[in-house]
Amino acid sequence: MRKTFNIFIVLLLMAIAISYAVWTGQRPASVYLSDLRIQLTVNEGQPGIGGNLLGIQTELVPGDYQSRDHLHRKLASYLQQARDLGLLNAKTIVVLPEHIGTWLFASGEKDQLYQSTSLKEAMIWLSVSNPLQFLRALYAADGKHRLNDAHLRMKAPAMAEDYQALFGGLAKEFDVTLVAGSIVLPEPYVENGQLQLGSGPLYNISIVFDHNGQPIGQPQRQLYPSFTERNYIQPAPETALNVFDTPAGRLGVLIGSDSWYPRNYAQLNKHDAELIAVPAFVVGNGRWNKPWRGYKHQSAPTDVSLKPVALSEGEAWRRLTLTGQAPASTARAGLSVFMRGQFWDQGSSGHSFIHGQKPADNDPLNVDRHGHGARLINLWL
Template sequence: MRKLLASALALVMIAAVCGYGFWTQQRPEGHYLSDLRIELALNHGVPGEHGNLLGIEPVLYPSDYQNLQRLHRKLSAYFEQAREQGLINPRTVVVLPEHIGTLLWARGEKNELYQVTQYREAWQWLELSNPLHYGLAMLGATGDDRRSDAHLRMKARQMADDYQQLFGSLAREFGVTLVAGSIVLPAPYVERGQLHVGNGPLFNSSLVFASDGSVLGQPQRQRYPDSEVRRYIEGDQQPLQVLQTPAGRLGVLVGSDSWYPQNYQQLADQSAQLIANPVFLSGKGSWHSPWRGNRHQQAAGTLPLAKGDVSEQDAWRQLTLDANPSTPAISVFLRGQFWELGADGQGFISQAGEQLAGNPSAGARLLNLWL
């Protein structure tokens, strides 16, 4: 009798494990509807032979990341509207916002992950749906926030492949140089034209794609991650790179790297002629909230503002303009709602000691500077 009960219990356990394993592999897709409209908030200068810097500030949601086809469709609709307005040509440099690639961790998950309202609930669905990958990633996680590290590390190879496929195809489809926002990956590097992930710490990095879809240079890693992510993302002090594009020599400063004059000096020493600054600012309505500063970072002590002195809007504009008095630059923010976490900010252009912000809008925005 005991052997019979033990055998029955073993069968039940095997059935439960097999059922759970089968459940984790199911990825049905839910209904999808998205707003593809975008407003031309700023168009400065006169079209000419030198090209233009074009910032695209999309409005994105978790459901946009359920598969690559959805995200490509939405982003390409923005590109197409820019092309219809005469803003895309072979010398155009398009800039997308920070962390637009990082959110690829949500690609290919269960419907429940996109439907919950809290970020931590989405984490739980990610962990439950990928128990083996999550467990292995936790073993290799580093930093003070090992859980966040593991979430990104567990899907890093898929994210890197998706990032290159998606943004390389957009650059090729529209014939532009594309600064593909940023993506957080472990020790990323490019070898033989392919983006790879390493075994080291997580870095917030931006990749630039040429008009044929190929990669230009190496991933540009963020030097000064802000206080919200420094518990699991490391800063990198390798020299900044400048890339040759049809519009001129391009430098990329990720996020709050645009606040520090020494970064612009590095780019100037390499004869940079234009600068792209992909940005992510978390929190609904945070653009008009008191500036959070950049805590726990030695370099922040050199900044002329203290936490709370001004609004986020005024801090970003003042610090970026003060640090860069001359080189044409564009700062581009991600918009949208990611579970309970909003993304805010209004992009702006810096040129010849002045700053241009264009019309504020709650929707997607285009910002264009003719060079």
């Protein structure tokens, strides 16, 4: 009897293991409807031969990332509407928001992940759906938040492939220069026109693609990740700031709060940067109107006098992006573009803006009027 019982238990465990293995390999095709609404909210200057900076303040949710093709359809619809409005030309520089590539970790996953009610729950589904990948990534993980590291590291090869194919493809399809927001990857670099990965720490990086869909130079690493991100994203304060030659002029990219540091503008001045793009992301619904928390990333620069709590998050972002405050920057134009959307229980805030431009009278800085749908912010050069 005992022998029969033991055989039954073994067979049951084998059946469970086989069922689990089959389940982890299943990726049912689902169709999540996307909100394709987008409106032109800022259109400064006059069309001419100098080109333009065009920010796309996306509005995205987890379902938009179910596949690369699905996300392409949504982003391409934004760009097509911009083309229909006459905003795209051979000298257009399109700027996308910070972390638009990082959420690619959700691509190709199970419905349970997209239907989760919290980011924590979604990460559990990510782990159990990819057990071997997760365990290998956890072994190689670095930083205080090893789980966060592992969840990104485990999908990094697919993320890198999707990032280049998606955003390089969009740049080529619409014949523009494209600042592809940012993505978090381990030791990324470009070799022979292809984004490659190392095995070291995670970095938050941005790649600029030319109108042929090819990366221009090397990825720009973020120098000063946010306070919470520093637990798993490596700061790169010793990294040189790249300046990219584009049809519209020499372009510098400052990721997120890298735009808060005067020394970064001074470095870009030395390399004759004419334009500055800031892909940005502020976590939390309503965070834009709450008191600014200051330089939690590291010590405040000695040449910045702003004090935490004395002003709102939104006011701090506008006052710390210095392209409109000569002689801190000699660039002639700049644009900050924020990610918007609801990623499980992680909301977002932030209003994209042209550097040096005052808030419109009908959209005061202390009122969040984002509403629904994406936004186009255009500056003719």
